[in-house]
Amino acid sequence: MPLVSNKVVTIERHIIEQEEGSDGATGDFSALLRDLTLAFKIINREVTQAGLVDALGATGAQNVQGEIVQKLDAFANTVIYRAMDHGGHLCGMASEEDADILPIPDHYKRGKYVLLFDPLDGSSNIDVNVSIGTIFSILRRVTPENTPGTLEDFLQPGYKQIAAGYTIYGPSTMLVYTAGRGVYGFTYDPSVGEFLLSHDRIRIPAHGTIYSVNEGNYHKWDRRMQAYIDWAKSDIPEENKKAYSLRYIGSMVADVHRTLLYGGVFLYPADIKSHRGKLRLLYEANPMSFVVEQAGGRAGDGKGRVLEIIPELLHQRTPLIVGSPKNVEEVERFLNAD
Ligand code: AHG
Ligand code: MN
Ligand code: MN
Numbered sequence: 001m002p003l004v005s006n007k008v009v010t011i012e013r014h015i016i017e018q019e020e021g022s023d024g025a026t027g028d029f030s031a032l033l034r035d036l037t038l039a040f041k042i043i044n045r046e047v048t049q050a051g052l053v054d055a056l057g058a059t060g061a062q063n064v065q066g067e068i069v070q071k072l073d074a075f076a077n078t079v080i081y082r083a084m085d086h087g088g089h090l091c092g093m094a095s096e097e098d099a100d101i102l103p104i105p106d107h108y109k110r111g112k113y114v115l116l117f118d119p120l121d122g123s124s125n126i127d128v129n130v131s132i133g134t135i136f137s138i139l140r141r142v143t144p145e146n147t148p149g150t151l152e153d154f155l156q157p158g159y160k161q162i163a164a165g166y167t168i169y170g171p172s173t174m175l176v177y178t179a180g181r182g183v184y185g186f187t188y189d190p191s192v193g194e195f196l197l198s199h200d201r202i203r204i205p206a207h208g209t210i211y212s213v214n215e216g217n218y219h220k221w222d223r224r225m226q227a228y229i230d231w232a233k234s235d236i237p238e239e240n241k242k243a244y245s246l247r248y249i250g251s252m253v254a255d256v257h258r259t260l261l262y263g264g265v266f267l268y269p270a271d272i273k274s275h276r277g278k279l280r281l282l283y284e285a286n287p288m289s290f291v292v293e294q295a296g297g298r299a300g301d302g303k304g305r306v307l308e309i310i311p312e313l314l315h316q317r318t319p320l321i322v323g324s325p326k327n328v329e330e331v332e333r334f335l336n337a338d
Pocket of ligand 1: 096118121122123214251252253268278
């Protein structure tokens with residue numbers, strides 16, 4: 001049998017090799033990502049056993065967004081904080097589940113990055129064994145070294161992200177990340193406890209035939225958004241266009257992951273109840289937009305590029321249209337019509 005030349009590449013080796021090729025690399029950043037993958041492995045263990053232990057169901061508490069906090073949300077939130085507070089790479093963290101910045105305890109070294117995360121995305125799907133995920137975003141601090149991170153370090157536009165990505169806990173668990181030099185996907189092999197490179201240099205199709213949106217909100221949308229959806233699901237022989245398929249899981253990580261691999265568009269628009277949409281700019285829209293843009297896709301809020309929005313609040317929301325470049329342009333054409 002001929003020798004197979006494909007390398008087996010763990011995420012740790014991949015991160016180190018990527019960093020070796022970049023200017024001013026200190027190894028600090030690799031170590032940060034390595035610590036994060038440990039947190040993902042622990043969350044994965046808990047998620048995959050959730051049906052077996054008493055980990056399901058709500059804690060009874062509400063988070064800062066006023067939503068019911070699921071036990072797994074709280075668990076994932078704590079795991080990430082505890083995995084990341086003592087590594088010496090961060091000067092602060094911010095989580096979708098906490099109102100304020102999470103400081104690094106005084107007895108640990110403070111580093112030059114901040115971490116923002118959505119510990120468990122798709123919480124309405126936890127109890128029904130449907131894919132959920134974790135989203136992360138890393139920024140370089142802008143305040144002086146060795147001091148506690150402040151809001152200024154977190155409220156930076158998305159194009160400043162140093163790295164971003166997500167883990168999807170699904171039929172298999174995958175980690176997809178970008179450090180600004182393409183997008184890479186790793187599949188978790190539980191038998192060896194490693195994320196192994198399975199999707200090298202992911203490129204999103206230029207156009208797809210799937211749209212993904214909570215269409216139950218149709219009557220709350222602006223007429224331009226309604227017009228786009230009417231168009232998307234129509235056969236238009238003169239344009240040689242067939243009706244697009246609708247797929248909506250209700251976990252952004254899973255819906256965007258499918259969009260990344262199959263093409264199409266994922267939308268969470270503003271509506272008459274939520275004027276700024278539902279998704280959070282810093283924990284959801286920015287990291288997913290960075291990944292999709294790095295794969296050749298496009299991400300907007302209906303007015304401009306998501307990654308150029310200057311954040312004003314830690315928990316700010318934004319409308320989001322993300323996916324294949326041609327599909328996002330189709331939506332924008334409708335939104336900019338008279
Ligand atoms: P989270 O579970 O982190 O609160 O996020 C849920 C988000 C996102 O994952 C998903 O795209 C969206 O909420 C679904 O919202 P609807 O139920 O309104 O469709
Ligand atoms: Mn979320
Ligand atoms: Mn969440």
